[in-house]
Amino acid sequence: MxxxxxxxxxxxxxxxxxxxxxxxxxxxxxxxxxxxxxxxxxxxxxxxxxxxxxxxxRMANAGLIGLVINDLRNPFFTEFATSLQMALSARGYSAVVANTDEDPALQAQVVGAMIEHGVSAVILSPTYGGEAETFGALARSGIPAMQVLRKVESRTELFPFAAPDYVQGSRDATEHLIRAGARRIAFVGGFEGRSVTQVRMSGYRSALEQAGLEPVVITGRATRAFGREAAHRLSAEMPEVDAALAFNDLVALGILSGCAEIGRTVGDAFKVVGFDDIEESAHAWPPLSSVRCDVNGFGKGIADTVLNWLEDGKTPPEETLTPVDLVVRRSSGGAGAR
Structure with a gap:
C-alpha cells in the first residue's frame, strides 16, 4: 500500500x-x-x-444514525421513523432524519451530507432512480447502510434489505376476500413496474390463480386521491368488481371516501382491504380491514439490527422478511366484524 x-x-x-x-x-x-x-x-x-x-x-457527531425516508407525509413511514428513532434513543444514539419526497437528487444530496457530517450508519427507505449516486457514495464511505421497506439496490451483500412479508400479506388478504364470496377482485394503486408494486401484487395474483379467478389491476399513485378516483371508475366502468385490495391504506381510505360519495355501501356487496394497517384504519368508517405490518415492532427490530452491526460487527442477513397478519374489520367482514 x-x-x-x-x-x-x-x-x-x-x-x-x-x-x-x-x-x-x-x-x-x-x-x-x-x-x-x-x-x-x-x-x-x-x-x-x-x-x-x-x-x-469528529467526536461531536459520534452516535448519530442517518434515517432517510422517501415520503414522511405517508403515516406508515412516519410511524416507522418514530419507532426507529425512539429505539435508537433508548440505546444512546440519535437519529438524523431526512425526507426525500421521492426525489432521487435530493436523496443523493442528503445522504452525501450525512456522510460528510460523520453519521455512524444510514438506514434508507429509498426512492426510485439515481441509485448509483446514493449507493455509490455509501459504498465509498464504508459505513453500514441498510435498505428498508423498499429494495432498489441489488447488492444486498453490501446493503442488506428488510421489509414486512408483502407477498404473504397480499396473498392472505386475497384469500380472505375469496372466502368472503368475492369473485372479481381488483388490485388498486402502486406505480406499474416498481418492484414494491410487483411484490405486493404477487401474492394477490397467486391467490387468484389458485382459485381460478382473473386479476383486475388499476395502477397509479399510492394516494387517497387516486383511491377516490378508482372508486368512481370501478362503479362506472367495472360494476362487476365486488372487492378491492389496495396497494396501501391511503388508497383504501380514498376508496372508502369515493364509495361514500357515490352511495356505494362498503362491507357487504363491495369489500375493501388495505395494506399497512396505519392507525387511521381502525377509526375510518367503515373500519378498514388491512394487512398489519407491525411497523412499530419493525422499526425497533431495525434499530437493534443496525446497532448490532455497529457495536458487534454482526452483519445482517442479505434479506429479512418479517411476519404480517390480516386484521379483518367491517370493510370486508360484514356487520359482525370489528
Missing part, C-alpha cells in the same frame, strides 16, 4: 464496518473483546496509525 492506511482499510482488513473500527479506537465498551482484538490485529498488519487529533474533531 503506497498511501497511508485509512480507517476504511482497517475495516476491510478486519472484515468489520468502518463504524466498528471507530468504536474500537474510542475504546467503546459496547464492542466485544473478540471484535476489538480482530480490529487491532488488522491495524498492526497494515500499519495503520491512529490520528487522535483528527478523531477528536
Amino acid at each position: 503506497n498511501r497511508r492506511p485509512t480507517i476504511i482499510d482497517v475495516a476491510r482488513a478486519a472484515g468489520v464496518s468502518k463504524s466498528t473500527v471507530s468504536l474500537v479506537l474510542q475504546n467503546s465498551p459496547t464492542v466485544r473483546e473478540e471484535t476489538r482484538q480482530q480490529v487491532r490485529e488488522a491495524m498492526a498488519r497494515i500499519g495503520y496509525v491512529y490520528n487522535r487529533a483528527a478523531a477528536n474533531m
Whole structure:
C-alpha cells in the first residue's frame, strides 16, 4: 500500500464496518473483546496509525444514525421513523432524519451530507432512480447502510434489505376476500413496474390463480386521491368488481371516501382491504380491514439490527422478511366484524 492506511482499510482488513473500527479506537465498551482484538490485529498488519487529533474533531457527531425516508407525509413511514428513532434513543444514539419526497437528487444530496457530517450508519427507505449516486457514495464511505421497506439496490451483500412479508400479506388478504364470496377482485394503486408494486401484487395474483379467478389491476399513485378516483371508475366502468385490495391504506381510505360519495355501501356487496394497517384504519368508517405490518415492532427490530452491526460487527442477513397478519374489520367482514 503506497498511501497511508485509512480507517476504511482497517475495516476491510478486519472484515468489520468502518463504524466498528471507530468504536474500537474510542475504546467503546459496547464492542466485544473478540471484535476489538480482530480490529487491532488488522491495524498492526497494515500499519495503520491512529490520528487522535483528527478523531477528536469528529467526536461531536459520534452516535448519530442517518434515517432517510422517501415520503414522511405517508403515516406508515412516519410511524416507522418514530419507532426507529425512539429505539435508537433508548440505546444512546440519535437519529438524523431526512425526507426525500421521492426525489432521487435530493436523496443523493442528503445522504452525501450525512456522510460528510460523520453519521455512524444510514438506514434508507429509498426512492426510485439515481441509485448509483446514493449507493455509490455509501459504498465509498464504508459505513453500514441498510435498505428498508423498499429494495432498489441489488447488492444486498453490501446493503442488506428488510421489509414486512408483502407477498404473504397480499396473498392472505386475497384469500380472505375469496372466502368472503368475492369473485372479481381488483388490485388498486402502486406505480406499474416498481418492484414494491410487483411484490405486493404477487401474492394477490397467486391467490387468484389458485382459485381460478382473473386479476383486475388499476395502477397509479399510492394516494387517497387516486383511491377516490378508482372508486368512481370501478362503479362506472367495472360494476362487476365486488372487492378491492389496495396497494396501501391511503388508497383504501380514498376508496372508502369515493364509495361514500357515490352511495356505494362498503362491507357487504363491495369489500375493501388495505395494506399497512396505519392507525387511521381502525377509526375510518367503515373500519378498514388491512394487512398489519407491525411497523412499530419493525422499526425497533431495525434499530437493534443496525446497532448490532455497529457495536458487534454482526452483519445482517442479505434479506429479512418479517411476519404480517390480516386484521379483518367491517370493510370486508360484514356487520359482525370489528
